[in-house]
Amino acid sequence: MLYTILKYIHIVSAIVAVGVNITYPLWFSRARKKPEALVFTLRTVKFIDEWIAVPAYVLLFPSGWWLASLAGWSLTTPWILTSLVLYALLSIVGLGLFTPALKKQIAIAENPGPNTAEYQKISHLTTTISVALNFLVLVIIFLMVAKSAL
Numbered sequence: 497m498l499y500t501i502l503k504y505i506h507i508v509s510a511i512v513a514v515g516v517n518i519t520y521p522l523w524f525s526r527a528r529k530k531p532e533a534l535v536f537t538l539r540t541v542k543f544i545d546e547w548i549a550v551p552a553y554v555l556l557f558p559s560g561w562w563l564a565s566l567a568g569w570s571l572t573t574p575w576i577l578t579s580l581v582l583y584a585l586l587s588i589v590g591l592g593l594f595t596p597a598l599k600k601q602i603a604i605a606e607n608p609g610p611n612t613a614e615y616q617k618i619s620h621l622t623t624t625i626s627v628a629l630n631f632l633v634l635v636i637i638f639l640m641v642a643k644s645a646l
Contacts, residue, residue, distance in 0.1 A: 499566045506559040510640075513552035514633050516544055520626040524619065534610055538602045545598070553590075557583065575639045582639075586632045594625045 520541055527537035564576055571577060601618045609615065 499563065502559050502563050502566070506556060506563055509552045509555040509559060510637065513549050513556065514630075514637065516549040516552070517626070517633065518630050520545075521623055521630070524623045524626070528610075528619070531610055535602065535605050538598065538605055542598055542602065545595070550590075553587070575643045579636045579639045582632050582636050586629060586636070589625065589632075590629055594622065594629060597622045597625060 523537055523541050527534045530537075560579075561571070564571060564573075569576060571580065597618060601615070601622050604610075604612065604615045604618055610619070
């Protein structure tokens, strides 16, 4: 029963984290088309990221580790180890690049505004990072689903 509960927590956490993150490029695209809603949209993405996506990603690690332990899988099993490396990369890029870039994007959107070259550059950066992070997550999900077939 514990395994089933942990698996449920792990899967729901993944759905929440990925479900939220996969929408960021769409939010950014829509915000570019509605300058009057830009700052609100960017602040909403930041709020959702900090209060929903990041906690869900954080929950994935201990629940996944515990699941692997209960199932008797070694963390050096190729699909698990690869997933852990990608998860670490995802965390480093997300917290080290995306979060600060989004904060900077919000600040620039507020002043001097979105019609500057500086804003366009940071906007492109946050969108690019967001797409790259989503790609990493989709690879991890594939590894989790395909696991023993690899």
